[in-house]
Amino acid sequence: MNFAMIEAAAGRLAGQARLTPLLNAPLLDAAFGKRVFVKAECLQVTGSFKFRGAWSAVSALPAGTRGVLAYSSGNHGQGVALAAARHGLTAVVVMPADAPEVKIANTRAYGAEVVLYDRATEDRDALGAALCATRGLVLIKPFDEAQVIAGQGTVGLEIAAQAHDAGVETADVLVCCGGGGLSAGIALALEARAPGLRLRTVEPVGFDDMARSLLAGERLRNAQTSGSVCDAILTPAPGELTFPVLQRLAGPGIAVTDDQALQAVALAFTHLRIVLEPGGAVALAAALFADTTDPVICVASGGNADPALFRDALARFG
């Protein structure tokens, strides 16, 4: 896993992924007393950065590949489904039965076959491995996979260029963190292209395995894997590939509460006019409510929000 792979992934993504804008808002800056730049990956194809990694991985498969399999709480599955469809490949997506309905429906609409499992009683890795073996599918892991990390790293290439254009050379870059694929990819891109920008991971309180692991110097697990509105970024532990990268390059991790994430959803609605799901809003929440540099850059990573949950966020904080 190195910077050259990110550059190669950027070449394969050209014309497929969208160069998403780096937004900011005068009234938001004024309200919080710092300049906040928001990389709007909710505007990415399929509504999250996950399409980048999915396309990067699928486009790197050898000729003759029959199909792919992904296990995903939603956004990775949608990215893999669309990337596979555009390559003419079968896609099977293994999803928890309690994933938001809109994500299950959309994954099917992108052409994938969806297999549901019980998050509490079944092991998705074992289920996925069995399906791969019996049907000849190639597993596309959600984060601990070099080509996926390389694809997510293209977000970092864009941030480096856009921050430079905005006159920002020194800042924290806050990134939501599940297994760490997006964070590791961005960290590697920034190391090469914008060494004054320092990556920091953001996780929900109670699911801050990466922050604790970075402090401890070893990979630690979360005590639980459900129980936050930030369903998109709940993973059991840092990845094997991602952790060493972040150990070398990331600053201290940040944890935010569910209410802070929902407040960030409402503030993004009002000031940035973008739709974020709670897991996609944690880095914005950290930019607004945690101690960071001024200016600060954050990645708004996904916008596949459940309408009822979004209405509640607006009712409480809009």
Added chain:
Amino acid sequence: MNFAMIEAAAGRLAGQARLTPLLNAPLLDAAFGKRVFVKAECLQVTGSFKFRGAWSAVSALPAGTRGVLAYSSGNHGQGVALAAARHGLTAVVVMPADAPEVKIANTRAYGAEVVLYDRATEDRDALGAALCATRGLVLIKPFDEAQVIAGQGTVGLEIAAQAHDAGVETADVLVCCGGGGLSAGIALALEARAPGLRLRTVEPVGFDDMARSLLAGERLRNAQTSGSVCDAILTPAPGELTFPVLQRLAGPGIAVTDDQALQAVALAFTHLRIVLEPGGAVALAAALFADTTDPVICVASGGNADPALFRDALARFG
């Protein structure tokens, strides 16, 4: 009013206005059976295209100008307020007392003095003229003003380039229409840069003065000026400067219902992850629900949505 003024405005807007993305969504296209491209001006500075015209007009004022005045249901006022503040000028914005609270609050937050009036009993033009006379302010009209039209026309320059990049050379370009400033500016830009793209105006049913005027060959008034959720685009009649441009260049106008506009708000939430106000969603509504070309391009013109109204749109159509 000519194309050279639009090019000049684009030069003054560089570094101030945002080049907004031309979005599209595979699942939206599949659901409606045509390719729909959405120019996301809700992501513009201050949340609507109005900032372009405001900046264009304010930046063209002679040295020694003391301040500016705008009368506006909201978005034009916010654009003028910020443009004036960044030029170090006083801004007074005359707004209807029943404008959405968020727009009044934001106009003040951008640094403007807000003067409220009663839409039913007071004449905003007379009130504005009196304030200009007593306080030495220059009126920045919302649409019937050449430098404002020139600024809005920069949307058309971007659409011409982005459509070309997307391989679209022939299509309807649907644009929400109040007084016609955005439509006239875009029409002039497309005439020069993308002659295969044909502008069509979109208005709320019952407020389709422009569509009826284009058919009649003369400027006709609306019977009423309130009573639609699309408050941002309710104007009494086509402009004197804008109408001849559209008479020469626009195709047949389209009218959409309030419910179609609200449904477009919900579809933009789900598929594009952008926040639209109802008046900013009428062109998307027309793209989805009216008879148009395939592909079709539409301008999503503003995103300063009232949270309660947005929640209702999601509850009904999300």
